[in-house]
Amino acid sequence: MLENIAAKFGACPIQYKLLLQTEKTVEERALEGKQGTAKLSLSVTCAFCFLTSIFSALPVFFGMDVFTYALIGVTMSMFIVGMWTLPYFDLLLSPINYPVIAHAPVSSRTYFLVKLTQILKYAVLLLTCLNIFPSICGPFIRGDNITFLGYFFPVFYLPIAFMAGFFTIGVMTAFAGYLTKLYSVKRLRKISKSAQFILPLLVPVSFFLIPTDVVVDNYKSVLKWLYVLPNGWFAGGVSLAVSTIERPGFTRDLILTGAAIFSTLLLVLIPLRSIAKTYSKYLSFLMESGSRQKDKLRIRRPLLARFFRARDAYASFCLSSAYMRRDRQLLHQFVSGAVVSVMMIAMFFVRDIYPIEFIEYHYTIGLSPGFTGLFVFLGVVTVFGFLSSVGYSEHWKASWMLSLVPLRKPYDLWRGVMAVTFIYIVFPCTLLFFILATVFWGVMGIFFILPGLLVVLFSVITYPKPESGIPLSKEPVEIDRMAGCLAYGISMVIASVLVGILFLARFIHVWVYIGVYCVMVIGGVIGFIKFYKKESMKETSDA
Amino acid sequence: MIRVSHLTKEYGQKKAVDDISFEAAKGEIVGYLGPNGAGKSTTLKMLVGLLQPTSGDILVAGYSAETELLELKQRVGYVPEEAQLYEHLTLVEHLQLMGRLYHLEEELIAHKIIELAKLFDMEAQANQRISSFSQGMRQKCLIMAALLHNPDVLFLDEPFTNLDVTTVTFLKSLLQRLAELGKTILYCTHILEVAETLCPRIMIINAGKIIADAPVAELREQTNQTALNEIFVQLTETTGLDEKTDEAIRIVMEDTPNA
Numbered sequence: 001m002l003e004n005i006a007a008k009f010g011a012c013p014i015q016y017k018l019l020l021q022t023e024k025t026v027e028e029r030a031l032e033g034k035q036g037t038a039k040l041s042l043s044v045t046c047a048f049c050f051l052t053s054i055f056s057a058l059p060v061f062f063g064m065d066v067f068t069y070a071l072i073g074v075t076m077s078m079f080i081v082g083m084w085t086l087p088y089f090d091l092l093l094s095p096i097n098y099p100v101i102a103h104a105p106v107s108s109r110t111y112f113l114v115k116l117t118q119i120l121k122y123a124v125l126l127l128t129c130l131n132i133f134p135s136i137c138g139p140f141i142r143g144d145n146i147t148f149l150g151y152f153f154p155v156f157y158l159p160i161a162f163m164a165g166f167f168t169i170g171v172m173t174a175f176a177g178y179l180t181k182l183y184s185v186k187r188l189r190k191i192s193k194s195a196q197f198i199l200p201l202l203v204p205v206s207f208f209l210i211p212t213d214v215v216v217d218n219y220k221s222v223l224k225w226l227y228v229l230p231n232g233w234f235a236g237g238v239s240l241a242v243s244t245i246e247r248p249g250f251t252r253d254l255i256l257t258g259a260a261i262f263s264t265l266l267l268v269l270i271p272l273r274s275i276a277k278t279y280s281k282y283l284s285f286l287m288e289s290g291s292r293q294k295d296k297l298r299i300r301r302p303l304l305a306r307f308f309r310a311r312d313a314y315a316s317f318c319l320s321s322a323y324m325r326r327d328r329q330l331l332h333q334f335v336s337g338a339v340v341s342v343m344m345i346a347m348f349f350v351r352d353i354y355p356i357e358f359i360e361y362h363y364t365i366g367l368s369p370g371f372t373g374l375f376v377f378l379g380v381v382t383v384f385g386f387l388s389s390v391g392y393s394e395h396w397k398a399s400w401m402l403s404l405v406p407l408r409k410p411y412d413l414w415r416g417v418m419a420v421t422f423i424y425i426v427f428p429c430t431l432l433f434f435i436l437a438t439v440f441w442g443v444m445g446i447f448f449i450l451p452g453l454l455v456v457l458f459s460v461i462t463y464p465k466p467e468s469g470i471p472l473s474k475e476p477v478e479i480d481r482m483a484g485c486l487a488y489g490i491s492m493v494i495a496s497v498l499v500g501i502l503f504l505a506r507f508i509h510v511w512v513y514i515g516v517y518c519v520m521v522i523g524g525v526i527g528f529i530k531f532y533k534k535e536s537m538k539e540t541s542d543a
Numbered sequence: 544m545i546r547v548s549h550l551t552k553e554y555g556q557k558k559a560v561d562d563i564s565f566e567a568a569k570g571e572i573v574g575y576l577g578p579n580g581a582g583k584s585t586t587l588k589m590l591v592g593l594l595q596p597t598s599g600d601i602l603v604a605g606y607s608a609e610t611e612l613l614e615l616k617q618r619v620g621y622v623p624e625e626a627q628l629y630e631h632l633t634l635v636e637h638l639q640l641m642g643r644l645y646h647l648e649e650e651l652i653a654h655k656i657i658e659l660a661k662l663f664d665m666e667a668q669a670n671q672r673i674s675s676f677s678q679g680m681r682q683k684c685l686i687m688a689a690l691l692h693n694p695d696v697l698f699l700d701e702p703f704t705n706l707d708v709t710t711v712t713f714l715k716s717l718l719q720r721l722a723e724l725g726k727t728i729l730y731c732t733h734i735l736e737v738a739e740t741l742c743p744r745i746m747i748i749n750a751g752k753i754i755a756d757a758p759v760a761e762l763r764e765q766t767n768q769t770a771l772n773e774i775f776v777q778l779t780e781t782t783g784l785d786e787k788t789d790e791a792i793r794i795v796m797e798d799t800p801n802a
Contacts, residue, residue, distance in 0.1 A: 297635075297660055297661075297666050297670075299652075299657060300653075301649045301653065302649070305649055311643045311646045312644060312646075314643055315640050318636065318639065318643070319629065319632070322629075322631060326672075327631055395629050395630050397627040398628050398629045400593060401640075401644075402644070403592075404593060404616065405641070405644035406617040406644075406646075407613075408613060
């Protein structure tokens, strides 16, 4: 049956069957060689998963609602599957035995599907063990909003739990694949093995990070945080399937289900496609070279090209964005900036040091010094991390091409870099903080975003551009971060002044505050546009 | 098409290019030869606007390098001596980058990339990163990028380095056809056989000065030599070849002092 499915995906059914059988035999003999230790370890893992499954089903006796019940089961299942995936990511990413069949006419697609079947075989086994009890006990949940479909709870719960499991595997593999750009597979394997022990320890530790008031109010206030997390999305799907339409949380569950389906498709299929392509590279000297020759080279008109009037800016945008993703040094610089700021932000949540009120505390709409401060901090540090590095590249010698071409406005090259910063840094940061803001203040959260967003936007356009204005044109050894530090300091002062003025205005009167807020935001937007245009004009006249 | 008068480039006390003047007409292929460090690449870099001359005038395709550099750059194609490329880009991305910087339409860029990739036998590698390319493939990248915007003048600095025989033969034919269509080509090389077959006119630069500028036949008459490499050696070598070889043999055969 499996070979028929594989054939539908374009694999050769005979080769697929044969390779799968061979992999199975090799695996069994490897287990024999280790005197059954690996087999025992699999049995122990399955037994552990069964135990976890029993614990996940226990809340049925505590009168929980469907969403919370499903949330506990799905979260446990996702966490354990995620931990299990960590040391095995390289089975898919860098198959060690591919040279064995490299001389045979096996297509990369067939080989990839064999490896994927292997992974899925264990994933299904583990997911079944993990979710069997919660799904069996599900029909016993009682509540006013549950329809007759509640009796068919396992029919809905199991597929969703499996989807959540595949989502986790996809995310973990994609994350590991992304990390292989920064570190070697060997090093990453070592890290992942350590993480398998360290991460479970973080679960009890995380209890101490939860603010005191959350424990006091029986975790009700923390529940809303789970709507923004993937496990909440999948739990929303279960709740949607077995509950009535008229209940209050119906729209929420509908949105969460949509998020679950969309994210699974996006985060599972895209990494899998990318991994499948890597297989083509591994086996390129086989069938692929012939079939690739047959593929006609097609170049589509890029979507973003329509939004750029200046061709030079668009060219620079494409170059900088490609290097942002592919240049190890640039990636290191940019990611480390973001990671350090996220860690710093995490510190603000630590219980008893910076309680959650630090973020939520505000005088009136639009003013939350903690929230604005965090947004400015993450935004500015990440923006400066990128802008201070984008002038440098290991391929700096290639910048002769940018000196050769007829650049009417050299500033356009820097505008391309700024566009990368806006689209790939400022926009995701804003989106992230907007989601967080909606958790605290609902739709009105947008007003808490704007002051911080303006500071981040200004930090992009006021960042001192390199003398030549040409990205990736300096040798990395010469990196001078003084300008970046100075600009960072200045931006922090601007952020403090901004918050200070808003405080002062609120101190006088709420309407004074609203007036100042409106003037500041509208003036900031107009100022930003004017300043941006002025800089562009100035550079044009200089050129 | 190209007019250079009294062009000089100084690096401190050293004159890399010393008061050279020459002209090249529309549709002409000029071979620009010279020993290592003679000033060939420096001349080309000044002609395409990558280097500022110390003195002298450059006029390419009717535009001055001093006052109309952008117009000049728009009409020039350049293949440098070293294949320095943004290696994290794919071939398609590299050509798109260059096409956009020369302000070509997206549709035209896409069409030209597909056709050029086919002609240069790079279709299978079009979406691979340049970092995985061989030296020959990188050279092809540079040549394709130089031709992408249909330049009036081509400056080629050792363009056939690392290329296979098939590609070299194809390129020679292509350059001849481009010249027939009115493109001016300044061809800088060490490979005298190629220069002899491709370039009706030869310029030889030595120590920053042009020491010969004539059609190959005329150079043969002037030097009483038949092969271009013999003409080249006669014009550029200060000491006789035989004496130099004897001296080298003597040094190679010499025993070490402690032996």
